[in-house]
Amino acid sequence: MNDTVSVRGLKRTFKQGETIIQVLRGIDLDVRQGEIVALLGPSGSGKSTLLQAVGLLEGGFEGSIRINGEEAAALENDGRTRLRRNALGFVYQFHHLLPDFSAAENVVLPQLIHGATRAAAEERADALLSSLGLAQRLTHRPSQLSGGEQQRVAVARALANRPLLVLADEPTGNLDEATADIVLAEFLRLVREEGSAALVATHNERLAAKMDRVVRLHDGVLE
Ligand code: ADP
Ligand code: MG
16 A cells, blocks of 8 residues: 555534534545545535644544554654655645745755755755746745745745655645746646655645546545
8 A cells, every 4th residue: 555645534623612623524635646636625624634634733522543654643752743744745825935944945954954965955855946947036035026926935844854745734825826827737747756645725726637536525525
């Protein structure tokens, strides 16, 4: 089995006052090595909740999440953090870049945390950002970049540590349609070049159709 991620019977409920909301009602999902899967569903259907669970950003779920063969549900916090750092990369709708650091440093820092040397981290940041057309933007701060450029930096950061799986939550949702198309195409190209798998949440059918496979979230289960 070379599944990068294998999710079985994943359930997530939230309590709002007296009401219990069942958002995920038993999700089964496999993402294979290098596969790019679109997670399609309307707003409020639970896409972000599912990505947060698979991203090991939140406990509180029932079921099994195996990442690279390791059962996340069985891990303590330290183990989850290690697995997250080693295997996963994240892109969000809003870039979440560090505002006081340059584009290059935003891609260098996660590599240093991961144990890379500064020289190697800078070389990789330069290569990733250049591949995304940002060779002339390395020393710019996020606020000096356009929205599309900011998301490109976020893409480079997500791939910096060569993750098995990139989790992307509406990665172009904050961009105008033309820019979203270009940035998504670049994101998909780079993920493929790097050999990572990706799970990409979107409510946009047209964007979802550009990926290898589409799964639809409906009433808390995948169709
Ligand atoms: P999507 O990303 O598809 O728009 P979400 O995963 O953000 O959907 O939300 C799915 C449902 O779960 C929504 O009804 C939302 O209100 C609810 N929800 C998400 N996070 C929480 C939370 N921390 N507490 C309570 N309800 C939540
Ligand atoms: Mg969401």
